[in-house]
Amino acid sequence: MTPRRQFLAILFAGIAFIVVFRMIEPSNYQIGLLMRCMILMIVTIGLNILIGHAGLVSLGQAALYGLGAYVAAWLAVKGDVSFMPAVIAGIVVTALFGAALAYPTVRVKGVYLAVITIAFGLVFQNILVEWISVTGGSQGLTGIPRGEAFGVRLTRRIYYWVVAVCLVIAFILQYNIIYSRYGRAMRATAQSENASRALGINIGWIRTLAFVLSAMLAGLAGGLYTFLNLFVNYETFTFFHSITFLLMVILGGTGTLFGPVLGTSILTYIAEVLQDLKEWQIFAYGMLLAIIMFVMPKGIVGSVAALTQRFTAKPRARATESWPSRDVPLDTLLGARTKSTDSALKADKLTIQFGGLTAVDQVMLDVKPGTVHALIGPNGAGKSSVLNLISGFYSPTSGAVTFQGESIAGTPSHLLARKGIARTFQNTELFGQMSVLDNVLVAFHCQYQSQLIGTVLRLPRFTREEKMYLDRARQLLAFVGLSDYADELASNLPFGHQRRLEIARALALQPKLLLLDEPAAGLTHAEIEDLKTLIRMLTEYGVTVILVEHHVEMVMTVSDHVTVLDYGKVIASGPASTVQKNPQVIEAYFGTGGILAKPAATTGQPA
């Protein structure tokens, strides 16, 4: 089943359940239980976006839920604010807190968010109990008036529908986010930060977005809880509840559509049964969490899906087409460009030091547009460091880099990617757990015009763009001969195919400058011939290529210009034929022939 069919199936089954349940005249207790369960589902759906897609863990989700609840309650009690504005205020405040918590932490390491959210949860508890004038202390806030919306008093019977509609909205929002460029970018950052940066994704921003979305859903759920319970108290929003939310998501299956809904249902039911266990209940939850991690880390839905796949999937031989394919419209894929005669890229006395070691020393480069410029040199000569400087992964110690006349030294890599500098990695960096097609689709992230709102609402422009980029991604796969592998996981590809995919992904950026870091390493002789053809084809369309490569035969035939580095310094630069005869180059590669040949470079940096 395609994700879209799954989504619709779950959605309609869920709506049917909600309607039928209401029609069989349940008891007040049953209806209350289902309403609480639906509210918790809204929280876990948000948490699932965070854990299952952005790869981040929040251990303070109950506090965000509580924040939404208390803001709504406080406004309703002290400010006489009605249902809708109170709940919306709760969502806004939670979103702001979410942003303030996430932004400082996720830039460095995703792990930090877990710690900060636990801390937030504890501080929140602390404040609820101590700041009596606002929160009512351990008594909590009582006497919350029943809500009213559009002139209708929200009795318990009507409120059932309000909660149900909010849950349906949350469920749709989840689908619309995770199957969009935002969801793809979240999964990409969770799998490879370097590759995400090289595709123009702002990691701190996308992670903050994921957390803010999950916080907003928690805030919404909190507001709904307030007007259901008509009484809030700190006991509902403890660390234990945060763990329960986590357990619900993991039990159901992180990253799946149905997982959070299922996990929440099961655990709500179990909690009703196990109510009298007290201290042992916490113990049991801890054990349950550990056991699930060992026995089925994918959760119920994930494990079932994996099992059905194992039994129903028919392995088939996939056809690898020859590459580069000439049947794709490369000019539209690579974007219109005008060939200018100025330098595409210039490096002026570019230098980087690692501690006391100068890995790149006063390097001068002048790369003409639409040419292939090779960087060669022995291991440790500083070639990859130069590439990392140009693509913004390193910041130069001194010196300047200009790209199309604009100074770019020290600009972060994701901004350079948006300017049109694309790269591949020496040890291919694919998003291994994403499909081959999705790997290419991620690279279009920064070209979309649709913003978050348009994406969530699936406005016509979003649909149009999604279709267009899907088309382009398929064409790029055709270009590198991998059409038949589109739905395969990238990590399952053989090495040579991974290289091809990485190049297709880099081309999706419509690069003006393409940096290839040892693209021939590990390829067969025939594949190297194809690679040479591809590089020449790209330059015909005006793409400038900087090539770091050890394969000398390839460098000499494909390059217009060769710069030779040794110990971080340029020792020769010129057309391939002249460089080949340069005595210094020969010495750097083969030594002087005497006994005291230069020792191998020991810079410690990757070549």
Place this chain on the structure above:
Amino acid sequence: MGEILQYLLSGLSLGGIYALVALGFYIMWAVSNAANFTHGDIYMLGAILAVVFVAMGMPLVVATLAAMAVCAIVGALIERILVRPFNKEPNAIGWMLTTIAAGIVIESGATVTYGPLGRPLDSPLAHTPIRAGGAGIYPQELILPLVAIALMIGLELFYKRTILGRAMRAVAFNRVAAGLMGIDVNKIALIAYALAAAIGALAGILIAPVIQAVPTMGALIGLKAFGVAIVAGISNARGVVIVGICYGVIEKFIEGYISTGARNAVGFTLMILVLLAFPQGIFGRKEIAKV
């Protein structure tokens, strides 16, 4: 004047705890790029085991060593069972969930078996307080920052001078290369977790005579200590100890001049602000993304 001295002295003592527990996080982080969220509970376990062992008739010193040894074994088991299998891919989060789960189990398990109430650990150094300039403090409390500093120096020497210490640094720097040099990376990680747990347990045992050992004493300390380690940059022992001791002192001053209730809220807010200003931590260096 007496007030300020009092805050300073008890702050140093509290800071000593943070420093010791945070040192453990640093040791574990260095070898595995992961942490053990049960570490606060190990701190608690050390204190409780010491109380139990003394009650069984062991002398204090023997009980201390025995409790540390048990905790070291628990730390090693956590590494082997809960961290290593769940930390295989970069950016893995499994280890976080498994160790949190184990932390819950340890804490609630201790509450059920040992009981929710605190029990004292008798120490000759916690009988009569030293009084000076209007402030009073037990000698036991002053031991904590001293032990933290001594351990920091010891740890630095250990890392620089011994084969095992050098191996640990090598693993921290580059796991794969260390493995290629014949270092048993897994064994090093196991030892590091055991060492961290022993230090954490020691911190718990040292403070137990002053505050009583209770199952809930660990969670918050562990969390704050991890915060301390992050703010320090998790990159060297000295930074972790300095930030830990400072954080303790700051907390006591907040407690004194604002209120006990404000302590955690203000403290954590401070941490977040520092991280905003220094994303890599105060003593942290920017990790160069090798690509």
